[in-house]
Amino acid sequence: MSVCKENVEPIDDRHIKDYLEKIENFDKKHTGDIYLKPDQRVTLKTSLMRLKRIQRTVGHGHFSLLSFDDAIKVSKGYSSIGRFSKEELAFLEMIFYEESNLYGFMGDKPLKNLTDTIQSPKVIKIPYTGNYLYKGQPLEMYKKIKKDVGENVVLTSGLRSVTKQFMLFLNKAYNNDGNLSLASRSLAPPGYSFHGVGDFDVGQVGLGASNFTETFTGTPVFQKLADLGYLKLRYSRGNLLGVRFEPWHIKVRS
Template structure:
């Protein structure tokens, strides 16, 4: 590809306006969204149901650290879960390894392999949150945020394994008729989430699910984070990665 200035083609303004409209209205269906086929939606439903049964077996906290191989073993070990079928495994592999550009997600992919794991001995559970962080820089950063801002800031989401990201992403797609594009505008597909390598989310105590909306930018906690230089956004407003604005996401890994 040439990088000479006089050969660069300008981006159509209509494309930019259409793109920004999709990101601004991330939770709505758009004309060019990519949907799973009818058979794939059935396999999505059964795969998601199995993942939820595994989460009930291992517990919500530990599920965030559970590798895909461990999830498969859990399915085989518990009759209340049952083993993943060949069709489910093929579907999950397809979702993981298919290029997310096909349905509009353009972010980086820090976890390249379906079998990538969370290094559990290097993880620590954060009291009163139900979430884990990696020891080292992520934990140090969170402790510094707590020290600088006070007890009203809380960890809302920490480490997420490939398995955990699968459940979140597939649940969003299932709730929206198999719309992969819509799901990827608000949740990174499995393998693409930086929660798997150290990033984390914070919010204001007592603010509930609103911590995961733009309303968070109106809170005293966000204003303090911004004033103290903690806001180095992974997904900024108007980004061109196919992802909604995430002001609550603390960028740890470069």
């Protein structure tokens, strides 16, 4: 039986349309999404709760710089936190070292080792933000943005250790039934976040959590950023990295 070629949609076009549908609706569950197994979801929960207890103990700012090895040490030192179990450590290693393209995240991995650290002498805390930046190019870029855009631009997220990215990514997966694909459409898996090597997020003063939505594109700060010409976004609209459009995420490292 023959078919009319004009009525046959090329497979590549179907894949692209499916991809764009998922990215456009990044916070919804889609056919083909990859989920953790039921027993893994149990370990996900206990690991996440332990990470949150560590954050409450060391403080949000310090937690952003806390290495994985130091997180383990902190967990051992406080009975209110409790040691990571062997199952939890194995689970976290699996999440870190598994190839993220298996569940749809296609970005590069700047941090190759679970034990990668952020060296305190190389960073600086940005006043009134609670966030840190690397000295050098990231700090100088932020200063230039502040100078060119004005006081209404604010640093909303700076340096993130592997530990911090673990908590963000696992929290998203936990709130969505262990859906790793959904989580990775808006949060890079641990090791894959360029926040660990210099990227940072900016927003409009007073906009709050909406700075991490497309609402930000309607603000005076975004319009000024777009007019500067020298800035690049890590995840531009229509990117093919499996990540939503992030107009707030400034690309610093190549």
